[in-house]
Amino acid sequence: MARATIVITGAAILCLQLIASRIMTPFFGVSLLIWTGILSVTLSCLALGYYYGGVFCRGRSAGELRGAFYLGPALSGAWLVAAVLLYPVCLGPLAEMSLVGGAFLASVLLLAVPLVLLSALNPLLVALERPLHGEADAGAGRVFFISTVGSVAGVLVAAFGLIPYLSGRHSILLIAAILCLLGAVGGRGGRVLAVALGGLAAALALGLLDPAGRSGRTARDGENRPWTTIATYPSAFGVLKVVEVGEGAGMLRVLFNDGLAQNGFHADGRPALQFTHFLEAGAIHLVPSPRKILVLGLGAGVIPAAFEARGAAVEVVEINRRAFEAARDHFNYRPGPGTRLVFADARTQVRRCGPDHDIVFVDLFSGDGIPEHLLTREFFADVRRCLAKGGVVAINSFLDAAHMEPTRAVLATLADVFGRVAFVEQAHPPSRPITNGFLFAAREPGRLDHLAAMRVEATDRISPHMAEQMAASLKSLRIVDAASPLVAGAPTLSDDDNPLAALAASAQMAYRRGAVSTVPDPILAD
Known part of the structure; x- marks a missing residue:
């Protein structure tokens, strides 16, 4: 005994x-x-x-x-x-x-x-x-x-x-x-x-x-808005929670992973976060009639659904099967016959893909940022091999204007692989320096110059307010190459030499502090 x-x-x-x-x-x-x-x-x-x-x-x-x-x-x-x-x-x-x-x-x-x-x-x-x-x-x-x-x-x-x-x-x-x-x-x-x-x-x-876990719990934030956890999905890759914020016509339904918002929808069904709109609009501007799309990271299924509606063949790579369950159950994501859903690590999958994808979307987050092995020269070289002639890659990333070291390193690595990279900083008030960065690279680097002529207009998916925000973000567009001052002295990340964990530590903690100050404690507690 x-x-x-x-x-x-x-x-x-x-x-x-x-x-x-x-x-x-x-x-x-x-x-x-x-x-x-x-x-x-x-x-x-x-x-x-x-x-x-x-x-x-x-x-x-x-x-x-x-x-x-x-x-x-x-x-x-x-x-x-x-x-x-x-x-x-x-x-x-x-x-x-x-x-x-x-x-x-x-x-x-x-x-x-x-x-x-x-x-x-x-x-x-x-x-x-x-x-x-x-x-x-x-x-x-x-x-x-x-x-x-x-x-x-x-x-x-x-x-x-x-x-x-x-x-x-x-x-x-x-x-x-x-x-x-x-x-x-x-x-x-x-x-x-x-x-x-x-x-x-x-x-x-x-x-x-409390046999069902923390679902059904409601808390209020500093603005007295109700936050209600309507579903919880424990997984080996973090705890996914579907949360409704606010009520009535102003209600948002948001997918959280370990306390960080992955995506969300307004009560009228339109995606609420700018990064999905901007990545989609930028990629379509560069490749107007895509035939085959590779999406690395499912989120709530917004980008795969948008391109399937355009008639493109879509392949989605998602490491967490429970993310698909959350997207299906609460965000109306229903992959059709033109979509192939693969549950695997993105690094492993891109090594197998052929050079026939018009657009590759990279929206990969775990914890407080993108996993280190998905930001190296070797990974981006594999992504480039997945692109057809004229193909582009669109990447969502965190950005902390006060701690630019990790962003500069990622830009330097992309410039090393693709020659040039377009960098857009999501518009934000000075009091909130933590935001998203949108990165675009192309198999033919000169194609990126067309982004400067992109026009953002309201549609049935993009509200006038969202269009205005996207236009403000577009004003920050910069084309970066290895000689640009923005990446001068920045390390190139590789599988053998990857200091990203140390470079990103301050930015990741700043992002987490923002989440903790915004999301009520009962929603964060597992």
């Missing part, structure tokens, strides 16, 4: 670390500095648990050691139940205080107590088994071996069994229930049994009171 407990608690330690990162992502993001906080707290707590577990063993009887051994899981489970009640109201204020410092404190809230208690079980079990073994290490090697085997199992269980199917809240409650059950079975009486049964009952009650 004791060895089984070590295996299960070893699994719980790694499960908790992965699930805690998922819970924290909507509030703190996934930048390099945030992960530094999570890992630092995790390792510090494990070290404390190993040390003080060894200190506790000195001069203790076997009965005392056995009681403490099963009290640890019971107390850990009880704390996790309390953490489920605390984190939805604590993580938002911590994130607004400081993303980096708040991430450290949030990690302490979620992980410190269970990780210290559960890691202390290893020296406790060594002490319990010392009379049974004559080895020089008193069985320590065996104990840490089976604990590590449990940790490996925990990674697999979290990645394939919990995160894709359960909310972070329900995952933690399940782990809490298992830990309390271990304490109840092993403790067999006294205070251990009382703590274990109390924690088990609380975990089950909280899970049953």
